[in-house]
Amino acid sequence: MITLREIAAAAGYSIAVVSRVLSPCPHEGARVxxxxxxxxxxxxxxxxxxxxxxxxxxxxxxxxxxxxxxPDSAGAQPGELVKGICLEAGLNSFPLAFFYDATxxxxxxFILETINFRNSGVIAFPAFQFDERIAELVGMYCGNGGRxxxxxxxxxxxxxxxxxxxxxxxxxxxxxxxxxxxxxSRRFLTISNQMFPxxxxxxxRKIEAAGKKPEVIAPVKEFNAERIVxxxxxxxxxxxxxxxxxxxxxxxxxxxxxxxLAKCNVKIGRDILIAGYGxxxxxxxxxxxxxxxxxxxxTAGRNALNKLSAMIYGKEAESEKLMxxxxxxxxx
Amino acid sequence: MITLREIAAAAGYSIAVVSRVLSPCPHEGARVxxxxxxxxxxxxxxxxxxxxxxxxxxxxxxxxxxxxxxPDSAGAQPGELVKGICLEAGLNSFPLAFFYDATxxxxxxFILETINFRNSGVIAFPAFQFDERIAELVGMYCGNGGRxxxxxxxxxxxxxxxxxxxxxxxxxxxxxxxxxxxxxSRRFLTISNQMFPxxxxxxxRKIEAAGKKPEVIAPVKEFNAERIVxxxxxxxxxxxxxxxxxxxxxxxxxxxxxxxLAKCNVKIGRDILIAGYGxxxxxxxxxxxxxxxxxxxxTAGRNALNKLSAMIYGKEAESEKLMxxxxxxxxx
DNA sequence: AAAGCATGAGAAAACGTTTGTTTTTATGCA
DNA sequence: TGCATAAAAACAAACGTTTTCTCATGCTTT
Numbered sequence: 017m018i019t020l021r022e023i024a025a026a027a028g029y030s031i032a033v034v035s036r037v038l039s040p041c042p043h044e045g046a047r048v049x050x051x052x053x054x055x056x057x058x059x060x061x062x063x064x065x066x067x068x069x070x071x072x073x074x075x076x077x078x079x080x081x082x083x084x085x086x087p088d089s090a091g092a093q094p095g096e097l098v099k100g101i102c103l104e105a106g107l108n109s110f111p112l113a114f115f116y117d118a119t120x121x122x123x124x125x126f127i128l129e130t131i132n133f134r135n136s137g138v139i140a141f142p143a144f145q146f147d148e149r150i151a152e153l154v155g156m157y158c159g160n161g162g163r164x165x166x167x168x169x170x171x172x173x174x175x176x177x178x179x180x181x182x183x184x185x186x187x188x189x190x191x192x193x194x195x196x197x198x199x200x201s202r203r204f205l206t207i208s209n210q211m212f213p214x215x216x217x218x219x220x221r222k223i224e225a226a227g228k229k230p231e232v233i234a235p236v237k238e239f240n241a242e243r244i245v246x247x248x249x250x251x252x253x254x255x256x257x258x259x260x261x262x263x264x265x266x267x268x269x270x271x272x273x274x275x276x277l278a279k280c281n282v283k284i285g286r287d288i289l290i291a292g293y294g295x296x297x298x299x300x301x302x303x304x305x306x307x308x309x310x311x312x313x314x315t316a317g318r319n320a321l322n323k324l325s326a327m328i329y330g331k332e333a334e335s336e337k338l339m340x341x342x343x344x345x346x347x348x
Numbered sequence: 349m350i351t352l353r354e355i356a357a358a359a360g361y362s363i364a365v366v367s368r369v370l371s372p373c374p375h376e377g378a379r380v381x382x383x384x385x386x387x388x389x390x391x392x393x394x395x396x397x398x399x400x401x402x403x404x405x406x407x408x409x410x411x412x413x414x415x416x417x418x419p420d421s422a423g424a425q426p427g428e429l430v431k432g433i434c435l436e437a438g439l440n441s442f443p444l445a446f447f448y449d450a451t452x453x454x455x456x457x458f459i460l461e462t463i464n465f466r467n468s469g470v471i472a473f474p475a476f477q478f479d480e481r482i483a484e485l486v487g488m489y490c491g492n493g494g495r496x497x498x499x500x501x502x503x504x505x506x507x508x509x510x511x512x513x514x515x516x517x518x519x520x521x522x523x524x525x526x527x528x529x530x531x532x533s534r535r536f537l538t539i540s541n542q543m544f545p546x547x548x549x550x551x552x553r554k555i556e557a558a559g560k561k562p563e564v565i566a567p568v569k570e571f572n573a574e575r576i577v578x579x580x581x582x583x584x585x586x587x588x589x590x591x592x593x594x595x596x597x598x599x600x601x602x603x604x605x606x607x608x609l610a611k612c613n614v615k616i617g618r619d620i621l622i623a624g625y626g627x628x629x630x631x632x633x634x635x636x637x638x639x640x641x642x643x644x645x646x647t648a649g650r651n652a653l654n655k656l657s658a659m660i661y662g663k664e665a666e667s668e669k670l671m672x673x674x675x676x677x678x679x680x
Numbered sequence: 681a682a683a684g685c686a687t688g689a690g691a692a693a694a695c696g697t698t699t700g701t702t703t704t705t706a707t708g709c710a
Numbered sequence: 711t712g713c714a715t716a717a718a719a720a721c722a723a724a725c726g727t728t729t730t731c732t733c734a735t736g737c738t739t740t
Binding site (some may be wrong): 420 | 686687688689690692694695696697699
């Protein structure tokens with residue numbers, strides 16, 4: 017492999033000049049004659065020079081490496097997040113290191129290994145509770161010169177003095193409520209989900225603010241599509257209930273209900289309104305299309321990377337709460 | 349940050365011994381007394397030593413970095429692949445660098461940057477055609493000491509002398525055909541898809557081998573669910589056609605057809621059989637559940653990483669074609 | 681008792697950059 | 711011409727490891 021030394025020899029200059037010409041970010045006041053620049057660049061190109069990042073990072077005292085910790089869970093969210101981070105990182109040519117796991121031990125290994133790269137940053141999307149052990153690891157990481165941006169958990173992060181990029185589930189729930197209100201729903205049914213209490217809260221507060229009363233038909237743990245469909249059909253008997261407004265809390269439950277109701281001779285999207293949450297891949301392809309809430313996880317990834325980049329380069333960064341988007345389709 | 353020098357000073361030994369104790373993979377014949385080992389380890393732990401990877405990689409002549417090139421496309425496949433790679437890499441503590449893009453220029457930048465890390469490996473899942481320009485870049489990468497494992501395109505890769513991990517679309521299509529045959533379908537309808545010709549081939553060959561004739565109802569480009577549903581309903585009039593067997597080529601089209609048919613008073617899964625391909629996230633949640641083909645992209649990721657790891661450590665690795673799995677649900 | 685041989689530890693030279701300091705060369709001005 | 715000054719280039723010391731070679735010690739063997 018070609019090194020600066022060989023280019024220097026071939027071009028008839030010292031290593032120092034060659035470095036100043038070829039370095040990706042040379043220190044200020046590195047003055048090299050334009051003519052020399054061109055010559056050295058030409059020689060480097062001709063010899064097929066590729067800089068040795070390990071050497072550069074060693075000398076510079078660290079690589080601007082960004083570690084990404086993603087939970088090993090299903091659904092499209094981690095994928096979108098990762099994509100956003102990668103797209104933005106590609107623009108900034110940051111090296112990235114990824115780690116999928118769902119355990120605290122995995123998080124610890126990840127943090128320790130990331131420290132080994134010095135001058136690093138971490139984007140963490142932990143699937144587990146932000147508890148004391150996590151706080152301790154985060155503290156250790158930051159104490160060793162690391163910077164961290166968290167995904168979700170904004171309030172908890174703010175308390176711990178951490179920057180976070182969050183997606184506003186409360187507003188998302190409220191958007192669904194608003195849609196069902198606008199469409200004139202008479203009764204408001206919802207499936208509560210322990211995993212995402214904010215969606216539920218946002219939904220219920222909005223319904224209540226309109227002077228109506230949300231009804232929790234079941235917690236998602238006991239979700240049983242047949243039972244719920246039967247319940248809906250019996251409510252459907254009474255015209256004064258229509259249109260029924262159902263917030264399923266998440267797309268899978270909404271799809272189950274819609275597709276089971278489809279054969280029951282009810283007008284979905286008119287007499288029965290159903291909304292999900294998440295805008296998963298196939299949500300647009302059921303009939304009627306599922307009205308749902310799209311979460312900007314790709315944007316979250318991009319923004320998280322930009323914040324981290326700013327922090328690595330010594331600037332300040334602030335937490336951010338991203339607005340989800342209501343996707344209106346035929347089901348509501 | 350603590351360095352070997354400081355540990356050496358604190359422990360009362362030379363840097364060399366400390367390195368031999370703490371190095372992640374010390375050269376053979378590095379003999380250190382057990383007592384010394386323990387002492388040095390204790391001191392390192394107490395001082396909170398973290399090895400400097402940049403220095404290690406510089407000295408070792410390269411980092412075993414693995415770059416992953418993923419197409420910037422929708423769907424769950426890249427996500428599953430990435431997850432598999434990450435999980436396996438976590439076990440082997442490989443640093444990973446990711447790059448999402450869909451352009452050849454992006455691929456070129458990716459290849460060049462990966463060379464900069466020396467001693468590297470690449471897992472590439474290119475979304476574009478494997479053409480001459482790609483072959484040239486791959487050649488340049490391997491010429492510079494890189495190793496590459498490709499995802500998909502096994503035949504093309506074999507011709508170019510590259511290792512690939514492929515998923516057997518032909519067999520997947522055949523599995524669908526077999527299922528429809530077993531269920532006694534009288535007519536076999538399929539939607540052809542330019543993107544995945546092998547699925548279609550596998551399906552048709554199997555149907556023909558059974559002495560039946562597959563009918564292509566439309567290319568996916570002109571897919572129109574309403575038109576197809578109308579066509580199915582008219583075929584449905586004639587009892588001698590039943591059960592109809594439909595291979596939609598991909599999940600979205602299958603879901604559209606199923607959910608539109610649901611309100612038409614036909615027995616899906618009995619008189620009309622429908623299968624998709626891909627087992628996307630919501631496929632299990634429509635009613636009836638979508639019979640489809642699950643692609644082992646997570647396994648592909650794991651295996652690709654293991655092969656690459658072997659190659660980096662000087663062993664041989666061979667291409668592999670993974671079998672997809674037919675997921676039988678209510679729709680067929 | 682002398683020589684041979686493991687074994688454990690240290691000295692020092694790298695690896696390929698970056699960068700502060702010093703030296704050389706070119707330029708401007710009296 | 712001579713001197714001050716600025717610009718361009720060279721020198722050399724790092725950065726934190728790994729690893730070859732050398733050396734000292736204690737043990738076994740003739």
